[in-house]
Amino acid sequence: MDRFDALRAFVRVVEAGSFTKAAQTLHMNKTSVTQLVQQLEARLRVKLLNRTTRRVGLTADGAAYYERVVRVLADLEDADTSLSGAAASPRGRLRVDVPSPLARLILMPALPAFHARYPEIQLDMGVSDRMVDLIGDNVDCVLRGGELTDSSLLARRVGELQLGVYAAPGYLEQAGTPAHPRDLEDTHQRIVGFLSARSGRVVRITMRRQTEQVEVQGRYVVAVDDGNAYLAAGLAGMGVLWLPHYMAKAHVARGELVPVFADWHVEPMPLYIAFPPNRHVSAKLRVFVDWVAALMLQHAPVSARADRHAPRTGDTSDPPQGRPSSALR
Template identity: 55%
Template sequence: MDRLQAMQAYVRVVEAGTFTKAADSLDLPKATVTRLIQTLETHLRTKLLNRTTRRVTVTPDGAAYYERATRLLGDLEELEGSMNQARMTPRGRIRVDVPGVVGREMIIPHLPDFYARYPDIQIEMGVSDRMVDLISDNIDCVIRGGELTDQSLVARRIGEFHFVTAATPEYLRRHGMPTHPLQLTQPPHRMVGYFSARSGKVMSDVFKRGDEVVEVVGNHVIAVNDANAYLNAGLAHLGVVQVTCFMAAPLLKSGGLVRLLEDWTVDAIPVYVVYPPNRHLSSKLRVFVDWVVELLGSQSTAGLKVRCALS
């Protein structure tokens, strides 16, 4: 038995929750992964996993073995990295997941700089607004906006998004200029809705002016769950939108959007880079995380924290 391969297979089965997902992430046949786990259990003379038709669960002995195995595999990767000067020339594949607008507008345009520094790193980047499971989907890190609900994850705050309320000149010609957020809840006004991919619920917008706070679920004819589709719906005159400042700035300058309700503000959304606590932060992942922090931190200084003071 290749103990190292068996240990790697076991760790992935535990993290993925199924033999099928683990086999896919390891690029091995499911039968091979099954055989490795069975051989490992025979070698250790203990049952590591309870198997059902849909999912596997970890036995008490299996949980203890998993904790030690992840540490050993992490130490081994660090040792190999020090032997081949990986800290100076990180190499290998990392899997990351980012919101669509962050990937398309903020990260991908700057990747040539990253590859100029680290030409031997291969990035597999999921670009969408859907929420992923870092462990079962075998994702090394994600960038997420909003307050984190899973306290088991490790997070570094890297900036924040500020928003502007806006609509197209054509929308305003058809429906008039709103003067209070509550007008957005009833005809003739309407907003473009944004719904959670997880719950399906259309999200509300909270407007503030001094001590006055108004929570609005806008009257809408369309709701989407992607930031670019959301902006495009606004540009198609389908409703008022809440747009991040860095997306709105060029449109406000060109006249494609007009700012509304300027005496009202909407809370900023914090932005984090997040990775699992039990995922060894290899040199290749560490330099990517540091680069993202540097990149988005500089963009925060330049634009993310600007409150869209454009007319």
Template identity: 55%
Template structure:
């Protein structure tokens, strides 16, 4: 039995929660995954996992073994990554997940640069505004905005997003230009908002207005709520109402006359952007390569580095 491989398989089963998901993520037959874990238990003479028809759970001995195994595997990966060839030419398949607007406007247009620099890395790019489970879904790293809920993950802050309030020229021609955020709430001139809602929880996010210590959170009236950032921008351009998007998203539509900024004296707090990855993969050469490249992309775009004082 390959001890290192068996340890990696055991760790993946713990992280995925089932033998089936672990096998899928490792691209191995389920029978092989089961066989390796059983052989590992026989070698150690302890029961590492409790098995049910739907899920596996870790025994006390399994939890202790997992903690030490993760550290050992990270050290092993560090040894390999520290070698000159591995560091200069990282290789392997990398699963990355990013939000839809960042993918469309930043990552995909420049992805050829990454592929030219690292030709031996193959990228599986997941594009969605839905929050993914890095461990369970076997994702190597994600780029996401907002404060982190899971403090066990490793995060590197790579930018700040500034939001502005916009509407289409056609909408403003029909409804007039709002002079105060409360015009949207009162329905002055039959104004309406386009609201973003979470694709996971369904929570509706209000339009957020800040000025001189005054804070207003407004939700309506709204005939449309959208859970994808690209679709949200499209809805605003189609004249569905007033909404709030980042300056990064708004730059081209405003320059081309498809959107107009309104209520410019009212701002929103900046949204921090992080590249996030599981702690047991923080030394992988391929993950490090993508993280550093993503940080370069964000650092090179002024609209993704809004200074703290701008909000």
């Protein structure tokens, strides 16, 4: 039995909650993972896991052992990265999940520079607008927009997305240009709906003009849960849509989208990188987070007003806690 492999398999089973899911994220077969854990229990002469047909849970001994093993594995990684060569060039596989429009328009174009600087980091990048189970899916970090609602995750604020309201010229020719957000409730107008990954319902948008505040739901004939599909529906003339400026800029310049409600304000959307509280902040994770933060400083900097009201994040080793929402990433 390879003790390191056995410890890693044990931790992954605990975090994933099943042998099947652990095997998938370790890129091993279920039988091998099961045997490693069984061999570890036999060596320790202690039952670490309670197994049922539905779930896997820790025994009292297993819970105590898990806490120590997590620290041991983190210390081993620290020992590796403490060497001068490893510290200068972080290496290894990093599993991240990011919103699809942000990946396409900002991260991917800049990725060659990241690779040139850190050639030994292998990125497994999930590109989606879904809610990700960081622990169960064995993801090191996610990049998401929205306010923090769950204190079970660590997060670092890395940007602020400015939002605007847009529509395709063809749509405005057909439906007319709405003069007030309430006009979107009219039978002649419609929006493109964005489905919240958390609730499954269409996200409502709050708009402000001086002392007036309006929560807009609007009528829709299509609602989607993906940012790229959301933009595509708007470009096709399916309705009015709310977009971060970075997504709309090129289309406005080409005349494919037209800003509407120019005198109304939509609250900016904070952008966070979040990761599990028990996940060691490795050198490769730290440099990735710092790279994303520097990149977003160019494309979506946090305003001075937002920075005054936001919790201080410090560096990646001591961030504020919370889980970002998934609406309109």
